[in-house]
Amino acid sequence: MATKITSISFERGIPCAEAFPVSQIQQCAAAILAADAATVLQYGKSMGYMPLRETIANWHGASPEEVLVGNGSLQIQEFLSLLLLRPGDTVFVEQPTYDRAITIFRRHGANVVGIPLEPDGLDIEFLIAQLRKVRPKFLYLIPDFQNPSGVTTSLSKREEIVRLAEEHDFWIIEDGPYRALRYRGSDVPLMRTLNPDRVLHLSSFAKVLSPGVRIGYLIASERIVEAVARIATDTYVTPGLLAQGIAYEFCRRGWLEPNVERLKGIYWPRLKATVSALRESLPAADWVEPEGGFFVGITLPPPMNVADLQVRAAEVGLSLSDGRGFFPQGGGERFLRLAFTALSEPEICEGISRLARLVSH
Numbered sequence: 001m002a003t004k005i006t007s008i009s010f011e012r013g014i015p016c017a018e019a020f021p022v023s024q025i026q027q028c029a030a031a032i033l034a035a036d037a038a039t040v041l042q043y044g045k046s047m048g049y050m051p052l053r054e055t056i057a058n059w060h061g062a063s064p065e066e067v068l069v070g071n072g073s074l075q076i077q078e079f080l081s082l083l084l085l086r087p088g089d090t091v092f093v094e095q096p097t098y099d100r101a102i103t104i105f106r107r108h109g110a111n112v113v114g115i116p117l118e119p120d121g122l123d124i125e126f127l128i129a130q131l132r133k134v135r136p137k138f139l140y141l142i143p144d145f146q147n148p149s150g151v152t153t154s155l156s157k158r159e160e161i162v163r164l165a166e167e168h169d170f171w172i173i174e175d176g177p178y179r180a181l182r183y184r185g186s187d188v189p190l191m192r193t194l195n196p197d198r199v200l201h202l203s204s205f206a207k208v209l210s211p212g213v214r215i216g217y218l219i220a221s222e223r224i225v226e227a228v229a230r231i232a233t234d235t236y237v238t239p240g241l242l243a244q245g246i247a248y249e250f251c252r253r254g255w256l257e258p259n260v261e262r263l264k265g266i267y268w269p270r271l272k273a274t275v276s277a278l279r280e281s282l283p284a285a286d287w288v289e290p291e292g293g294f295f296v297g298i299t300l301p302p303p304m305n306v307a308d309l310q311v312r313a314a315e316v317g318l319s320l321s322d323g324r325g326f327f328p329q330g331g332g333e334r335f336l337r338l339a340f341t342a343l344s345e346p347e348i349c350e351g352i353s354r355l356a357r358l359v360s361h
């Protein structure tokens with residue numbers, strides 16, 4: 001009798017269902033509707049719900065006028081691209097980087113140039129060589145537990161990159177949705193704190209509360225925030241204030257920090273399971289052990305090819321992402337992003353042992 005193959009997907013970087021604090025969200029929804037229904041059910045300013053803007057501003061030592069809260073951070077990236085990019089402009093990104101960011105920048109006519117990523121951040125020599133050729137409009141970076149590689153940029157590289165941005169006059173977009181999910185080691189300063197005039201900081205409630213609430217935020221100068229808010233108004237009139245009210249209430253009750261701790265308790269064992277299974281079953285692969293986040297990016301030994309592997313993997317119930325999507329200028333044929341947060345430890349072990357069998361045959 002054929003054994004039943006349960007499908008295992010390493011493809012999507014999403015929270016697991018048990019990550020959602022459902023009953024607390026219910027309580028927050030009831031409370032905000034009791035306290036402020038006239039605001040959160042109405043059209044409002046596209047800068048977002050003021051109490052939540054104030055809360056985020058406090059976390060970052062910014063003023064509320066420097067904070068815009070919108071419908072997910074990816075859409076704010078789209079708005080920033082609309083504001084800053086013109087066809088033919090150049091954008092630098094880490095290579096590999098978040099595939100949807102590449103799509104957005106290209107949609108606005110940008111030439112997307114990948115700067116190779118090392119275990120501690122960008123290859124600075126390569127960056128400097130590219131800067132001699134062209135001035136980018138901005139450099140898009142995910143400095144903490146990068147999507148898709150898991151890499152964290154070191155402090156010395158953050159400082160050097162910010163210095164280069166000043167010298168060569170380009171913006172830095174710092175995207176930090178995974179930052180709060182640090183499982184070990186200590187925080188590296190945000191790039192925004194190194195130079196608030198150069199760095200536009202993006203983050204999100206997607207990974208610390210829920211993607212479904214669709215709350216992302218931008219911290220930037222008032223001028224940039226106002227310009228993005230005008231685009232937001234012309235796009236959706238008002239952001240989802242009910243969700244923002246719920247998130248505000250969640251924070252006001254002091255529930256966000258314990259929720260993040262709870263999430264780390266779920267995800268860290270999953271990261272450890274991923275890394276130890278890789279060590280045991282795929283010693284020839286190359287990866288950086290992440291200190292947090294949702295992903296381990298691995299490079300398979302030659303002559304492996306992920307496109308072929310994907311087909312064979314599907315036959316044994318394994319879904320793998322195509323690494324090439326993360327590489328704006330070619331490459332990535334041997335790169336795999338393993339998203340571990342939505343899988344149980346037994347699923348991770350089984351998934352990696354299926355992968356290892358495919359790689360060795």
Ligand SMILES: Cc1ncc(COP(=O)(O)O)c(C=O)c1O
Binds near residue numbers: 013072142175177203
């Ligand atoms: C680096 C990065 N930026 C942005 C997003 C999207 O965030 P949001 O759900 O807030 O739009 C993701 C989601 O996977 C991400 O990995």
